[in-house]
Amino acid sequence: MSAEQFLTLDPASADFVVDVSNVVRDDALLSARKADLERLTALCRALASHVGDHTLQIYAVVDDSLLTDSYLTRAERAQLHDWVEAGLMEPRTVADDRLIEIADLSGVSVVSDDGFVEFHRRYPWISGNRDRFVKPVPLPGGRVGIARRVMPVPEDWQITRKEEERLLLSAGMLDRRTGSGPRREFLERLWRCPERGCRLFEGGRRTGAGQALPRHDRGRAVCPTHRLPLIDRGPRPSQVEVKIHVNDEVQTRVVVVAGHDVVVGRDPVARKGQRAVLIGPWLTGAATHLVSRSHVRLACHDGVLEAHDTSTNGCRVRSADGTEREVRPGRTWQLRRGQRLLLHESVWVEISGRTFVLEGETPLPKAPARSEPSGPTMLGQILPKQDHRKGRRPTR
Incomplete structure (x- = not known):
């Protein structure tokens, strides 16, 4: 039984949407290898057994990085490329947003052990969800099983931090390959663009608050607009x-x-x-x-x-x-x-959960009418009971 027979890119016929890279790189499954394509086949069998349907279909999304992962064998990388070329697997620079998008539109369950924290604000149904997320787990005898997940309910700052990580990743300022995290040698500096009139990096006009996020390109910080190497203006203030x-x-x-x-x-x-x-x-x-x-x-x-x-x-x-x-x-x-x-x-x-991508002060919108607030609360906030602290003196 091969994983290929379970693959589809038709959301209407899919029973699950699968984070392929997350599964293939899970070294708790089957072997100690850092990446093993056989884990995907084992997952498909486990899902089929879990739902009692050996004709089930999965919508597989794969990170581009897995297609060139040196921990996979040459034959395994070739197999992934064949599935992509055959329209059986969808490649993405980062799979997470596509996984949640498909789950949101189709209602299928997500197979991954990721917390998807950065998407909780955009997709409120994720927080605390108990029936839309599953993950593969090791079983005795080298087998793979399926476990349901209870999704976390993160605090607002934790969501903001994960959102920042995605911004850093898109700018090349998050080093995932070595695991060293944000590229502090660039993010903790002030920059000026050599292009006159650059609105993102105007020399001498900024204190560092709200400075635009530079882009990393071959070991240099470059302007996202003009693609020119930026000029170092010194350390960014605390x-x-x-x-x-x-x-x-x-x-x-x-x-x-x-x-x-x-x-x-x-x-x-x-x-x-x-x-x-x-x-x-x-x-x-x-x-x-x-x-x-x-x-x-x-x-x-x-x-x-x-x-x-x-x-x-x-x-x-x-x-x-x-x-x-x-x-x-x-x-x-x-x-x-x-x-x-x-x-x-x-x-x-x-x-805020942000450390590097700082937006600066945002102006207050037009003041609302003087009335008690109503409507939905912010996601992830645990609102305390009202307590106007009796006995307090009014302010001057």
């Missing part, structure tokens, strides 16, 4: 991107750069060298009285975000497990990923 949530929505992103503090509040006043982020137009209900004009000052020191409370009523820090710590007026807190700095129950600051 910086952290934060998201400001108001009424369960991200209203703005701000990059806090070392030496340039950011003041956040209802109607903040910033000193020289600081930036002010106005959130007053978005505040509703009790928040309009409990959020101070200048509520918190954010600063970045060696990549660590410090929040100095400048309010009347103080802040709270809520961790992912729900525990809280109070930050009294005048105190400073080192905020970490996964924590929320609550100015009010409906207003909080959190660190």
Whole structure:
């Protein structure tokens, strides 16, 4: 029984969509080889046994990198190319987005052990799903079985981090081949394009916040627009991107750069060298009285975000497990990923999952009408119960 008899590129007749590279490179299956094409055949047999149908069909998507993987034998690479040429297998630079797209359109289950975290925002049905994802597992006697998966429910910053990884990968700035991760030697520098008037890399006009993502090409950083090698302007300053949530929505992103503090509040006043982020137009209900004009000052020191409370009523820090710590007026807190700095129950600051692809400050949209928020909540957020902290004094 060969894997070929199970292959189809007709989504309407497919029973599963399979991440071929993920399966073939799973060294927990069959052998200790880093890549073994026989695992795909074993998977097909296991799926057929799992559903009790030996005529089942799979839609196979393969990463381009597997087609030239040196851990496969020459015969195995030739077999993959034959299937691609025969229209039995779909090649992709990265298979993940195609796998989820097909599953979303056709309703078939996905065979992979990937968490697909970067797609949870675009496809909300993934989070916590219990019946649309399966993976191959080793069984005694060198056999392969099928196990259902319970998909994770990631936090917002974890989704953002995976989204950034995809951006880095598309620009060649994520080194998957050696496993060393982001190419920090390029990402932690400031760049200037030799082309005059380049809008992405304008020399001397940027502090580093929101600098465009360069492209990696044969060991050089190049401009994505002009394809010219970029000129190194020195180290990129320490910086952290934060998201400001108001009424369960991200209203703005701000990059806090070392030496340039950011003041956040209802109607903040910033000193020289600081930036002010106005959130007053978005505040509703009790928040309009409990959020101070200048509520918190954010600063970045060696990549660590410090929040100095400048309010009347103080802040709270809520961790992912729900525990809280109070930050009294005048105190400073080192905020970490996964924590929320609550100015009010409906207003909080959190660190973005992005480290390198920073967008800079996004302007606030036109302020909504003064009414209580309604509608769906953000994906992945666990919203706390309302607590307007009785006994608090109104802000000045």
